[in-house]
Amino acid sequence: MDLTLTEQQMMLQSAVRELREREYTKETLVAIDAGVESTADHWPGLLSTGILGSLIPEEYGGVGASLADTAVVYEELGRGPVPGPHFSSGVLATLVLLEGGSDAQKRALLPGIASGERVFALAITEEDYGWGPEFIHTPARVRGDDLAIDGTKLYVHDATDATDLIVAARLETGKIGLVHVDAHGRGVAARALPGFATGLCELSLLQASVPRSSLIGGMEDGWDVLERAMRKASLILSAYQVGGLSQVFDMSLLYSQTRRQFEQPIGRFQRVQDHVIDVVNYLDAARWTTYEALWMADEAREGALAAMHTAAAVTSESYYYGCNSAHDVHAGIGIIREYGLTLHTKMSRTLYHYLGSPRYHRKRLAQALGL
């Protein structure tokens, strides 16, 4: 029993923190959010830390770190919140390739992810939205030695930043195929969706043609590969949300101490205190369900699946409600974009459904508990 970070994890944490504070100041993050700067401008800085290869084994050019170590990185990025395709590429696509890719595919693609040369996005969901195989309709048809994909993938995270895509499509056999597609290939077009969300895109595939060897997972059903990858990726996403929430708590606490109204710090009022306390309660519920689930996954413990669904549901709900409470603390100041709280509010909404909503995870939790 030891609930502290290892020395190595602490070093990792401070390295990423240093990077975040240098490359992603609040002013930069607000500018990225406003579209004045782009995440690509700051990509080299992120690459220099080697964090994109965290989950990639050394033989493929990565670090081969555990989920818990990788979570330390992502919790720190979440504090920004640092946007960009680091999660799509370094976590989600990486795990799909590790779970389902052939050795040749891993050798061809993973080193590029680790070095940042290739940036992957995963195109899974569509207009008929959901996180199950039944929601994948976009067809991939065999045309000689090629596969032709036709359709529109929606709410694809970071597609406009990607060089490569993994597209979930319906094969003629009825199975789900995970197809590696060149993001700049013919018939492929990504468009950022404006609104109250960060990094969501529409991806159009118009007779996009790729060699049949681009299928990841070979004969195995692509959904099974995706499911295994998402179970792990979900834990890293939770850690990112925990980081976001911990920043939201720090902002709320500081504001309650420094903002004065009625000639005293507003935190003197119990009605304000309650909102700050709500944030710390959401934070700690998210933090400890996530940490335990990470530990169980790395150790392959019985109950790891239930712990993952618990963490995912609790964390997405906590980030959502924690931001609401933070807005109660900050009132008008909180909605001034320059202040920075809305970066989190927006992120909490963006990630709410990502890899499954709280309701989705609660349903899966019921199954994992044998109900």
Add this chain to the structure above:
Amino acid sequence: MDFDLEWTSAQLAFQTEVRAWLADHVPQLPDHADPADLTADEYALQRKLGRELGEKGWLYPSMPAEYGGGGLDLAMSMIIEEELDRYHLATPPYYDTGGRLGSASIMVWGSDEQKEYFLPQILKGEVRTWQLLSEPESGSDLASVSTSSAKDGDDYLINGTKIFVGSNHGAEYSWTIVKTNQNGERHKNLSWFMIPMDLPGITVEPMDLLLVGGERGAASGVKNTVYFDNVRVPAKHLVGGENNGWDVAGTHLEIEHGLLRSAVRADEMLERVMAYARNTTRGGRPLTEDPDVQDSLVDFYVNSQVTRLLHFRNFAYRAQGRQLTYEGSQAYLHQKRSALSKARAILDVMGPRALVSDPEWAVEDGHIEVHQRASIVEQHPGGTAEIQRVIIARRLGIGREQREQPGQLPTAIKQGQ
């Protein structure tokens, strides 16, 4: 990070020893849904077990051996807790919150003489102690107590009324804070006394309450009103000095605000409600197939996990000697609030059967009906949910330049008694 409680071979050997000893010594006791049903004979058996544990230093395993504790480290104490938990018992195996809290205050604030006199009696299970805090006019504002004492020669004469006290089957000692300076400044006008319950002038009268429960395995049974009518208490029973009672109380209040719960305790009610759902059909279909039932059970499960993890975090931090600030009250608040959500989930899953104590129709021998009442009753002891929030706010330093400092704890408690 490591969430495992892994034992060394020496610790495993100790576990075997404890398990074997308990198998020989734990008496057969009925699993009363309502702790008030504990008979005098059953209580006597619990006390006997307590004395036998005390003899081995296992009643208060982490308290210093020189005063009758076990002087054992955290792991050994945990092992004893875990093994007793199998019998739905805890240390002590009867209601002795007064001893658990009071011994800590005496450890920190008592004179050497007082430690040598009071602590062995408590730690060896020779006495049971009640805590006397609330009064009819003093609840959350504990420092406003009006029970008073006047110096009379070498003694103190105590007068007043305390409520929500103790258990059934009596106690040998009680401790309380009383006002010793009628005109003194708030928080500097109180004194902490360890009082023998057989002194003339003490009257104990059971209260009629929604539920008379307490901690599992150490259930309190009944709550009483205790009247002090010119009770003469010798000065040697004053702990921590005159008008220093608020600081002495700070020690046990610190423990009560979330540090009492054992880290190993399983959520028995979760097991009961899951088992009920798995073994029940409604309209010809298993209850577990009903999506509404699934939702309720998952809510229950998630709440239970968060409460468990917050307490586990606190326990692990203390084991590492880390000073807790807001965490104790946070875990306690979550425990209190989720008790109400859990009660609602049970009511949703079981319907009106959850409310029935009738022997023919009650679920789980009445444990479910008792829980429906207990979830309400659980909201106030050890400080209301609102008081926990006040403590969290002060400890986080919300709206303050300086955070409030926690009450002073004895080393043994810091390390996880």
